[in-house]
Amino acid sequence: MTPTPLLPLDLGASLQRALLGYLPSAQSEDEAQRLAASVRWSIKHDDMSGSMLGGNKVRKLEFELAVALQQGATDVIACGGVQSNYARAACAAAMQCGLRPHAVLRADDPSQGDEAFGWHGNALLHRMMGTNVRLTGRVPFKTGLLPVMEELAASIAAGGGGRKAHILPVGGSGADGVWGYLEAWAELEAQLRDVSSSDRPSDVFVATGSGGTAAGLAIANALTGSRMRIHAVCVCDDAAYFLGHCDEMIEALGLESSMDAASILSVVEGFKGSGYGRTTAEDLRAMHGIALESGVLLDATYTGKGMLGALGCTAAALAGRDAASFGEAFHGLQGRHCLFWHTGGLFGAMDGMLSELMRSGEVPTAAAVEAAAPTSP
Ligand SMILES: Cc1ncc(COP(=O)(O)O)c(C=O)c1O
Structure with a gap:
Protein backbone atom coordinates (compact mmCIF):
# COMPACT_ATOMS: atom_id res chain seq x y z
CA MET A 1 0.00 0.00 0.00
CA ASN A 56 5.03 3.09 18.28
CA LYS A 57 7.42 0.60 16.69
CA VAL A 58 4.81 -1.06 14.54
CA ARG A 59 4.30 2.15 12.55
CA LYS A 60 8.00 2.38 11.71
CA LEU A 61 8.17 -1.32 10.88
CA GLU A 62 5.35 -1.06 8.35
CA PHE A 63 7.73 0.97 6.19
CA GLU A 64 11.02 -0.68 7.13
CA LEU A 65 9.83 -4.21 6.45
CA ALA A 66 8.19 -3.18 3.17
CA VAL A 67 11.66 -2.00 2.08
CA ALA A 68 13.21 -5.28 3.33
CA LEU A 69 10.68 -7.31 1.33
CA GLN A 70 11.16 -5.13 -1.76
CA GLN A 71 14.90 -5.77 -1.55
CA GLY A 72 14.40 -9.53 -1.40
CA ALA A 73 15.29 -10.06 2.27
CA THR A 74 14.69 -13.46 3.85
CA ASP A 75 15.93 -12.51 7.33
CA VAL A 76 15.76 -9.41 9.54
CA ILE A 77 18.32 -8.32 12.14
CA ALA A 78 17.24 -5.86 14.82
CA CYS A 79 19.19 -4.54 17.80
CA GLY A 80 18.69 -2.82 21.16
CA GLY A 81 18.81 -3.69 24.86
CA VAL A 82 17.57 -7.07 26.10
CA GLN A 83 14.24 -5.40 26.89
CA SER A 84 14.07 -3.37 23.67
CA ASN A 85 10.46 -2.94 22.56
CA TYR A 86 11.69 -2.22 19.06
CA ALA A 87 13.75 -5.42 18.72
CA ARG A 88 10.82 -7.50 20.00
CA ALA A 89 8.32 -5.77 17.69
CA ALA A 90 10.72 -6.06 14.73
CA CYS A 91 11.10 -9.80 15.27
CA ALA A 92 7.34 -10.31 15.66
CA ALA A 93 6.68 -8.22 12.52
CA ALA A 94 9.37 -10.12 10.61
CA MET A 95 7.66 -13.40 11.44
CA GLN A 96 4.33 -11.94 10.34
CA CYS A 97 5.96 -11.11 6.98
CA GLY A 98 7.54 -14.56 6.61
CA LEU A 99 11.06 -13.32 7.43
CA ARG A 100 13.36 -14.99 9.94
CA PRO A 101 13.99 -12.91 13.11
CA HIS A 102 17.43 -12.19 14.61
CA ALA A 103 18.32 -9.74 17.39
CA VAL A 104 21.67 -8.42 18.63
CA LEU A 105 20.97 -7.26 22.16
CA ARG A 106 22.99 -5.36 24.76
CA ALA A 107 23.21 -6.96 28.19
CA ASP A 108 25.04 -5.97 31.39
CA ASP A 109 27.17 -9.11 31.42
CA PRO A 110 26.78 -11.16 28.22
CA SER A 111 29.07 -13.85 29.60
CA GLN A 112 26.13 -14.82 31.86
CA GLY A 113 24.27 -16.02 28.74
CA ASP A 114 20.69 -17.03 29.48
CA GLU A 115 20.66 -15.23 32.81
CA ALA A 116 21.90 -11.99 31.21
CA PHE A 117 19.13 -12.23 28.62
CA GLY A 118 16.49 -12.99 31.26
CA TRP A 119 13.13 -14.69 31.17
CA HIS A 120 10.70 -11.80 31.49
CA GLY A 121 8.98 -9.14 29.39
CA ASN A 122 10.36 -8.74 25.89
CA ALA A 123 13.03 -11.43 26.51
CA LEU A 124 10.29 -13.95 27.20
CA LEU A 125 8.57 -12.99 23.94
CA HIS A 126 11.83 -13.47 21.98
CA ARG A 127 12.14 -16.90 23.55
CA MET A 128 8.58 -17.77 22.55
CA MET A 129 9.12 -16.52 18.98
CA GLY A 130 12.36 -18.42 18.61
CA THR A 131 14.36 -15.27 17.77
CA ASN A 132 18.02 -15.99 17.08
CA VAL A 133 19.59 -13.80 19.81
CA ARG A 134 23.21 -12.67 20.11
CA LEU A 135 24.22 -10.78 23.25
CA THR A 136 26.82 -8.01 23.41
CA GLY A 137 27.98 -5.79 26.26
CA ARG A 138 26.72 -2.21 26.61
CA VAL A 139 28.40 -1.09 23.39
CA PRO A 140 27.54 1.89 21.13
CA PHE A 141 25.55 1.27 17.93
CA LYS A 142 28.06 2.18 15.22
CA THR A 143 31.19 0.71 16.74
CA GLY A 144 29.67 -2.11 18.78
CA LEU A 145 26.28 -3.39 17.62
CA LEU A 146 26.56 -2.70 13.90
CA PRO A 147 29.73 -4.78 13.34
CA VAL A 148 28.06 -7.76 15.06
CA MET A 149 24.93 -7.31 12.91
CA GLU A 150 27.06 -7.10 9.75
CA GLU A 151 28.96 -10.23 10.70
CA LEU A 152 25.68 -12.05 11.33
CA ALA A 153 24.31 -10.88 7.96
CA ALA A 154 27.47 -12.15 6.26
CA SER A 155 27.19 -15.55 7.93
CA ILE A 156 23.51 -15.81 6.91
CA ALA A 157 24.46 -15.06 3.28
CA ALA A 158 27.39 -17.51 3.44
CA GLY A 159 25.02 -20.22 4.66
CA GLY A 160 23.65 -20.43 1.10
CA GLY A 161 20.06 -20.99 -0.04
CA GLY A 162 19.86 -17.42 -1.36
CA ARG A 163 19.31 -15.97 2.10
CA LYS A 164 19.75 -12.25 2.58
CA ALA A 165 19.49 -10.36 5.88
CA HIS A 166 18.12 -6.83 6.21
CA ILE A 167 19.74 -4.78 9.01
CA LEU A 168 17.42 -2.40 10.87
CA PRO A 169 18.63 0.85 12.49
CA VAL A 170 18.54 1.24 16.27
CA GLY A 171 15.01 2.04 17.46
CA GLY A 172 13.75 2.05 13.87
CA SER A 173 14.78 5.69 13.68
C1 LIG B 1 7.37 2.38 24.39
C2 LIG B 1 8.27 3.33 23.68
N1 LIG B 1 7.95 4.64 23.69
C3 LIG B 1 8.73 5.56 23.09
C4 LIG B 1 9.88 5.18 22.45
C5 LIG B 1 10.71 6.25 21.82
O1 LIG B 1 10.53 6.26 20.44
P1 LIG B 1 11.73 6.74 19.54
O2 LIG B 1 12.80 5.69 19.66
O3 LIG B 1 11.16 6.81 18.18
O4 LIG B 1 12.19 8.04 20.06
C6 LIG B 1 10.25 3.81 22.41
C7 LIG B 1 11.46 3.33 21.75
O5 LIG B 1 12.54 3.75 21.84
C8 LIG B 1 9.42 2.87 23.03
O6 LIG B 1 9.71 1.55 23.04
Whole structure:
Protein backbone atom coordinates (compact mmCIF):
# COMPACT_ATOMS: atom_id res chain seq x y z
CA MET A 1 0.00 0.00 0.00
CA THR A 2 1.27 3.51 -0.72
CA PRO A 3 1.01 6.21 1.96
CA THR A 4 -2.08 8.42 2.19
CA PRO A 5 -1.80 11.52 0.01
CA LEU A 6 -2.52 13.90 2.91
CA LEU A 7 1.16 14.75 3.27
CA PRO A 8 2.45 17.18 0.67
CA LEU A 9 5.48 15.00 -0.14
CA ASP A 10 5.73 13.34 -3.55
CA LEU A 11 8.44 11.04 -2.20
CA GLY A 12 5.62 8.97 -0.77
CA ALA A 13 4.55 7.67 -4.15
CA SER A 14 7.50 5.32 -4.42
CA LEU A 15 7.30 4.10 -0.85
CA GLN A 16 5.55 0.87 0.05
CA ARG A 17 3.88 0.01 3.32
CA ALA A 18 3.35 -3.44 4.86
CA LEU A 19 0.08 -3.38 6.80
CA LEU A 20 0.98 -4.75 10.22
CA GLY A 21 -0.68 -2.64 12.93
CA TYR A 22 -4.29 -2.37 14.02
CA LEU A 23 -4.67 1.17 12.81
CA PRO A 24 -5.97 3.85 13.10
CA SER A 25 -5.32 3.80 16.82
CA ALA A 26 -7.98 5.34 19.06
CA GLN A 27 -7.79 8.97 20.10
CA SER A 28 -9.72 9.36 23.30
CA GLU A 29 -10.48 11.84 26.05
CA ASP A 30 -12.29 9.44 28.37
CA GLU A 31 -9.63 8.26 30.82
CA ALA A 32 -7.43 11.29 30.09
CA GLN A 33 -9.89 13.60 31.80
CA ARG A 34 -8.74 12.38 35.17
CA LEU A 35 -5.08 13.23 34.57
CA ALA A 36 -4.90 16.89 35.66
CA ALA A 37 -7.60 19.46 36.03
CA SER A 38 -5.67 22.49 34.79
CA VAL A 39 -5.31 21.14 31.27
CA ARG A 40 -7.66 19.30 28.96
CA TRP A 41 -6.06 15.97 28.03
CA SER A 42 -6.58 13.41 25.34
CA ILE A 43 -4.56 10.30 24.49
CA LYS A 44 -3.59 8.82 21.15
CA HIS A 45 -3.46 5.11 21.90
CA ASP A 46 -0.56 3.65 19.92
CA ASP A 47 -0.19 1.29 22.88
CA MET A 48 -3.14 -0.50 21.30
CA SER A 49 -1.80 -0.84 17.79
CA GLY A 50 -1.47 -4.64 18.07
CA SER A 51 -0.44 -7.13 20.74
CA MET A 52 3.02 -8.60 19.97
CA LEU A 53 3.59 -5.66 17.66
CA GLY A 54 1.97 -2.99 19.84
CA GLY A 55 3.40 0.46 20.44
CA ASN A 56 5.03 3.09 18.28
CA LYS A 57 7.42 0.60 16.69
CA VAL A 58 4.81 -1.06 14.54
CA ARG A 59 4.30 2.15 12.55
CA LYS A 60 8.00 2.38 11.71
CA LEU A 61 8.17 -1.32 10.88
CA GLU A 62 5.35 -1.06 8.35
CA PHE A 63 7.73 0.97 6.19
CA GLU A 64 11.02 -0.68 7.13
CA LEU A 65 9.83 -4.21 6.45
CA ALA A 66 8.19 -3.18 3.17
CA VAL A 67 11.66 -2.00 2.08
CA ALA A 68 13.21 -5.28 3.33
CA LEU A 69 10.68 -7.31 1.33
CA GLN A 70 11.16 -5.13 -1.76
CA GLN A 71 14.90 -5.77 -1.55
CA GLY A 72 14.40 -9.53 -1.40
CA ALA A 73 15.29 -10.06 2.27
CA THR A 74 14.69 -13.46 3.85
CA ASP A 75 15.93 -12.51 7.33
CA VAL A 76 15.76 -9.41 9.54
CA ILE A 77 18.32 -8.32 12.14
CA ALA A 78 17.24 -5.86 14.82
CA CYS A 79 19.19 -4.54 17.80
CA GLY A 80 18.69 -2.82 21.16
CA GLY A 81 18.81 -3.69 24.86
CA VAL A 82 17.57 -7.07 26.10
CA GLN A 83 14.24 -5.40 26.89
CA SER A 84 14.07 -3.37 23.67
CA ASN A 85 10.46 -2.94 22.56
CA TYR A 86 11.69 -2.22 19.06
CA ALA A 87 13.75 -5.42 18.72
CA ARG A 88 10.82 -7.50 20.00
CA ALA A 89 8.32 -5.77 17.69
CA ALA A 90 10.72 -6.06 14.73
CA CYS A 91 11.10 -9.80 15.27
CA ALA A 92 7.34 -10.31 15.66
CA ALA A 93 6.68 -8.22 12.52
CA ALA A 94 9.37 -10.12 10.61
CA MET A 95 7.66 -13.40 11.44
CA GLN A 96 4.33 -11.94 10.34
CA CYS A 97 5.96 -11.11 6.98
CA GLY A 98 7.54 -14.56 6.61
CA LEU A 99 11.06 -13.32 7.43
CA ARG A 100 13.36 -14.99 9.94
CA PRO A 101 13.99 -12.91 13.11
CA HIS A 102 17.43 -12.19 14.61
CA ALA A 103 18.32 -9.74 17.39
CA VAL A 104 21.67 -8.42 18.63
CA LEU A 105 20.97 -7.26 22.16
CA ARG A 106 22.99 -5.36 24.76
CA ALA A 107 23.21 -6.96 28.19
CA ASP A 108 25.04 -5.97 31.39
CA ASP A 109 27.17 -9.11 31.42
CA PRO A 110 26.78 -11.16 28.22
CA SER A 111 29.07 -13.85 29.60
CA GLN A 112 26.13 -14.82 31.86
CA GLY A 113 24.27 -16.02 28.74
CA ASP A 114 20.69 -17.03 29.48
CA GLU A 115 20.66 -15.23 32.81
CA ALA A 116 21.90 -11.99 31.21
CA PHE A 117 19.13 -12.23 28.62
CA GLY A 118 16.49 -12.99 31.26
CA TRP A 119 13.13 -14.69 31.17
CA HIS A 120 10.70 -11.80 31.49
CA GLY A 121 8.98 -9.14 29.39
CA ASN A 122 10.36 -8.74 25.89
CA ALA A 123 13.03 -11.43 26.51
CA LEU A 124 10.29 -13.95 27.20
CA LEU A 125 8.57 -12.99 23.94
CA HIS A 126 11.83 -13.47 21.98
CA ARG A 127 12.14 -16.90 23.55
CA MET A 128 8.58 -17.77 22.55
CA MET A 129 9.12 -16.52 18.98
CA GLY A 130 12.36 -18.42 18.61
CA THR A 131 14.36 -15.27 17.77
CA ASN A 132 18.02 -15.99 17.08
CA VAL A 133 19.59 -13.80 19.81
CA ARG A 134 23.21 -12.67 20.11
CA LEU A 135 24.22 -10.78 23.25
CA THR A 136 26.82 -8.01 23.41
CA GLY A 137 27.98 -5.79 26.26
CA ARG A 138 26.72 -2.21 26.61
CA VAL A 139 28.40 -1.09 23.39
CA PRO A 140 27.54 1.89 21.13
CA PHE A 141 25.55 1.27 17.93
CA LYS A 142 28.06 2.18 15.22
CA THR A 143 31.19 0.71 16.74
CA GLY A 144 29.67 -2.11 18.78
CA LEU A 145 26.28 -3.39 17.62
CA LEU A 146 26.56 -2.70 13.90
CA PRO A 147 29.73 -4.78 13.34
CA VAL A 148 28.06 -7.76 15.06
CA MET A 149 24.93 -7.31 12.91
CA GLU A 150 27.06 -7.10 9.75
CA GLU A 151 28.96 -10.23 10.70
CA LEU A 152 25.68 -12.05 11.33
CA ALA A 153 24.31 -10.88 7.96
CA ALA A 154 27.47 -12.15 6.26
CA SER A 155 27.19 -15.55 7.93
CA ILE A 156 23.51 -15.81 6.91
CA ALA A 157 24.46 -15.06 3.28
CA ALA A 158 27.39 -17.51 3.44
CA GLY A 159 25.02 -20.22 4.66
CA GLY A 160 23.65 -20.43 1.10
CA GLY A 161 20.06 -20.99 -0.04
CA GLY A 162 19.86 -17.42 -1.36
CA ARG A 163 19.31 -15.97 2.10
CA LYS A 164 19.75 -12.25 2.58
CA ALA A 165 19.49 -10.36 5.88
CA HIS A 166 18.12 -6.83 6.21
CA ILE A 167 19.74 -4.78 9.01
CA LEU A 168 17.42 -2.40 10.87
CA PRO A 169 18.63 0.85 12.49
CA VAL A 170 18.54 1.24 16.27
CA GLY A 171 15.01 2.04 17.46
CA GLY A 172 13.75 2.05 13.87
CA SER A 173 14.78 5.69 13.68
CA GLY A 174 16.01 5.89 10.11
CA ALA A 175 14.80 7.41 6.87
CA ASP A 176 12.37 4.51 6.17
CA GLY A 177 10.92 4.34 9.70
CA VAL A 178 10.27 8.09 9.92
CA TRP A 179 7.39 7.55 7.48
CA GLY A 180 5.56 5.69 10.23
CA TYR A 181 5.04 8.89 12.17
CA LEU A 182 4.54 11.11 9.15
CA GLU A 183 1.64 8.81 8.34
CA ALA A 184 0.55 8.68 11.99
CA TRP A 185 0.14 12.44 11.83
CA ALA A 186 -2.00 12.11 8.72
CA GLU A 187 -4.09 9.61 10.69
CA LEU A 188 -4.54 12.06 13.57
CA GLU A 189 -5.49 14.83 11.16
CA ALA A 190 -8.15 12.56 9.63
CA GLN A 191 -9.52 11.86 13.14
CA LEU A 192 -9.67 15.59 13.86
CA ARG A 193 -11.19 16.53 10.51
CA ASP A 194 -14.63 17.34 11.94
CA VAL A 195 -13.38 18.78 15.22
CA SER A 196 -13.78 22.55 15.61
CA SER A 197 -10.57 24.57 15.85
CA SER A 198 -11.25 25.42 19.49
CA ASP A 199 -11.51 21.71 20.34
CA ARG A 200 -8.34 20.60 18.54
CA PRO A 201 -5.31 19.77 20.69
CA SER A 202 -2.78 22.60 20.82
CA ASP A 203 0.15 20.61 22.25
CA VAL A 204 1.40 17.04 21.79
CA PHE A 205 3.67 15.27 24.29
CA VAL A 206 5.59 12.11 23.39
CA ALA A 207 8.44 10.14 25.00
CA THR A 208 11.61 10.20 22.91
CA GLY A 209 14.36 7.55 22.95
CA SER A 210 16.01 7.25 19.55
CA GLY A 211 14.17 10.27 18.16
CA GLY A 212 12.27 8.93 15.14
CA THR A 213 8.77 9.18 16.57
CA ALA A 214 9.11 12.80 17.67
CA ALA A 215 10.89 13.74 14.42
CA GLY A 216 8.10 12.23 12.28
CA LEU A 217 5.38 14.01 14.27
CA ALA A 218 7.19 17.35 14.23
CA ILE A 219 7.94 17.24 10.50
CA ALA A 220 4.40 16.22 9.55
CA ASN A 221 2.92 18.85 11.86
CA ALA A 222 4.99 21.48 10.08
CA LEU A 223 4.22 20.07 6.62
CA THR A 224 0.48 20.00 7.12
CA GLY A 225 0.45 23.46 8.69
CA SER A 226 -1.33 22.04 11.76
CA ARG A 227 0.41 24.47 14.09
CA MET A 228 0.35 22.22 17.15
CA ARG A 229 3.39 22.31 19.40
CA ILE A 230 5.29 19.03 19.57
CA HIS A 231 7.10 18.36 22.86
CA ALA A 232 9.52 15.44 22.99
CA VAL A 233 10.21 14.29 26.56
CA CYS A 234 13.74 12.78 26.64
CA VAL A 235 14.25 9.43 28.34
CA CYS A 236 17.98 9.58 27.50
CA ASP A 237 20.49 11.85 25.68
CA ASP A 238 19.68 15.57 25.39
CA ALA A 239 18.06 18.28 23.30
CA ALA A 240 21.11 18.66 21.03
CA TYR A 241 20.96 14.96 20.15
CA PHE A 242 17.23 14.92 19.36
CA LEU A 243 17.29 18.17 17.39
CA GLY A 244 20.29 16.77 15.47
CA HIS A 245 18.37 13.57 14.66
CA CYS A 246 15.32 15.56 13.57
CA ASP A 247 17.52 17.70 11.28
CA GLU A 248 18.93 14.48 9.76
CA MET A 249 15.38 13.27 9.01
CA ILE A 250 14.46 16.66 7.53
CA GLU A 251 17.47 16.34 5.26
CA ALA A 252 16.71 12.72 4.38
CA LEU A 253 13.28 13.90 3.21
CA GLY A 254 14.80 16.77 1.22
CA LEU A 255 12.99 19.40 3.29
CA GLU A 256 15.97 21.34 4.66
CA SER A 257 15.14 24.48 2.70
CA SER A 258 11.69 24.74 4.30
CA MET A 259 12.24 23.84 7.96
CA ASP A 260 14.74 23.16 10.71
CA ALA A 261 14.40 21.06 13.88
CA ALA A 262 14.80 23.87 16.39
CA SER A 263 11.76 25.69 15.02
CA ILE A 264 9.43 22.65 14.83
CA LEU A 265 10.32 20.55 17.89
CA SER A 266 10.47 21.40 21.59
CA VAL A 267 12.61 19.04 23.67
CA VAL A 268 11.87 18.58 27.37
CA GLU A 269 14.94 17.42 29.28
CA GLY A 270 14.06 17.43 32.96
CA PHE A 271 12.47 13.98 33.35
CA LYS A 272 15.18 11.42 32.63
CA GLY A 273 15.24 10.54 36.33
CA SER A 274 18.15 8.32 37.31
CA GLY A 275 18.89 7.38 33.69
CA TYR A 276 17.76 5.30 30.74
CA GLY A 277 15.90 2.16 31.80
CA ARG A 278 16.09 3.08 35.48
CA THR A 279 13.29 4.19 37.69
CA THR A 280 12.89 5.43 41.23
CA ALA A 281 10.30 4.51 43.80
CA GLU A 282 9.09 8.12 43.56
CA ASP A 283 8.48 7.89 39.78
CA LEU A 284 6.89 4.51 40.20
CA ARG A 285 4.60 5.86 42.89
CA ALA A 286 3.54 8.64 40.50
CA MET A 287 2.90 6.17 37.66
CA HIS A 288 0.96 3.97 40.02
CA GLY A 289 -1.12 6.97 41.11
CA ILE A 290 -1.91 7.72 37.45
CA ALA A 291 -3.01 4.12 36.89
CA LEU A 292 -5.23 4.19 39.99
CA GLU A 293 -6.74 7.58 39.16
CA SER A 294 -7.23 7.27 35.45
CA GLY A 295 -6.68 3.66 34.35
CA VAL A 296 -3.83 4.78 32.06
CA LEU A 297 -1.02 2.20 32.25
CA LEU A 298 2.55 3.38 31.65
CA ASP A 299 5.96 1.72 31.47
CA ALA A 300 8.88 3.00 33.54
CA THR A 301 11.38 3.44 30.67
CA TYR A 302 9.40 5.47 28.13
CA THR A 303 5.77 6.38 28.62
CA GLY A 304 6.05 6.82 32.40
CA LYS A 305 8.75 9.45 31.93
CA GLY A 306 6.88 10.93 28.97
CA MET A 307 3.71 11.32 30.99
CA LEU A 308 5.50 12.62 34.09
CA GLY A 309 7.20 15.12 31.78
CA ALA A 310 3.89 16.17 30.28
CA LEU A 311 2.24 16.56 33.68
CA GLY A 312 5.40 18.13 35.11
CA CYS A 313 5.48 20.83 32.43
CA THR A 314 1.91 21.73 33.24
CA ALA A 315 2.54 21.79 36.98
CA ALA A 316 5.82 23.67 36.63
CA ALA A 317 4.26 26.27 34.41
CA LEU A 318 1.46 26.74 36.89
CA ALA A 319 3.75 26.89 39.89
CA GLY A 320 6.02 29.38 38.15
CA ARG A 321 9.10 27.20 38.55
CA ASP A 322 12.42 27.68 36.78
CA ALA A 323 11.87 27.10 33.08
CA ALA A 324 15.40 25.95 32.20
CA SER A 325 14.84 22.22 31.80
CA PHE A 326 11.30 22.38 30.51
CA GLY A 327 11.98 23.99 27.16
CA GLU A 328 9.20 25.59 25.21
CA ALA A 329 6.59 23.39 26.87
CA PHE A 330 6.89 25.49 30.00
CA HIS A 331 5.07 28.45 28.56
CA GLY A 332 1.36 28.93 28.65
CA LEU A 333 -0.10 25.45 28.94
CA GLN A 334 -2.87 26.33 31.36
CA GLY A 335 -6.30 25.76 29.89
CA ARG A 336 -4.87 24.25 26.71
CA HIS A 337 -5.77 20.93 25.15
CA CYS A 338 -2.77 18.60 25.39
CA LEU A 339 -2.55 15.26 23.62
CA PHE A 340 -0.37 12.55 25.13
CA TRP A 341 0.85 10.19 22.41
CA HIS A 342 0.97 6.83 24.23
CA THR A 343 3.72 4.80 22.58
CA GLY A 344 3.20 1.46 24.35
CA GLY A 345 6.10 -0.35 26.01
CA LEU A 346 4.04 -2.38 28.43
CA PHE A 347 5.90 -5.66 27.77
CA GLY A 348 9.08 -3.87 28.88
CA ALA A 349 7.29 -3.02 32.12
CA MET A 350 6.97 -6.76 32.75
CA ASP A 351 10.74 -7.23 33.07
CA GLY A 352 10.47 -7.80 36.82
CA MET A 353 11.90 -4.45 38.01
CA LEU A 354 8.50 -2.97 38.78
CA SER A 355 7.37 -6.17 40.47
CA GLU A 356 10.34 -5.90 42.82
CA LEU A 357 9.54 -2.30 43.72
CA MET A 358 5.87 -3.09 44.28
CA ARG A 359 6.83 -6.09 46.38
CA SER A 360 9.23 -4.03 48.50
CA GLY A 361 6.24 -2.13 49.82
CA GLU A 362 7.63 1.22 48.60
CA VAL A 363 4.55 1.63 46.47
CA PRO A 364 1.19 1.31 48.20
CA THR A 365 -1.13 -1.39 46.90
CA ALA A 366 -4.64 -0.49 45.72
CA ALA A 367 -6.01 -1.95 48.97
CA ALA A 368 -3.73 0.28 51.05
CA VAL A 369 -4.71 3.34 49.01
CA GLU A 370 -8.37 2.54 49.54
CA ALA A 371 -7.87 1.98 53.26
CA ALA A 372 -6.13 5.36 53.58
CA ALA A 373 -8.81 7.23 51.63
CA PRO A 374 -11.00 9.54 53.74
CA THR A 375 -14.40 7.99 54.41
CA SER A 376 -17.47 10.01 53.49
CA PRO A 377 -19.17 11.77 56.41
C1 LIG B 1 7.37 2.38 24.39
C2 LIG B 1 8.27 3.33 23.68
N1 LIG B 1 7.95 4.64 23.69
C3 LIG B 1 8.73 5.56 23.09
C4 LIG B 1 9.88 5.18 22.45
C5 LIG B 1 10.71 6.25 21.82
O1 LIG B 1 10.53 6.26 20.44
P1 LIG B 1 11.73 6.74 19.54
O2 LIG B 1 12.80 5.69 19.66
O3 LIG B 1 11.16 6.81 18.18
O4 LIG B 1 12.19 8.04 20.06
C6 LIG B 1 10.25 3.81 22.41
C7 LIG B 1 11.46 3.33 21.75
O5 LIG B 1 12.54 3.75 21.84
C8 LIG B 1 9.42 2.87 23.03
O6 LIG B 1 9.71 1.55 23.04
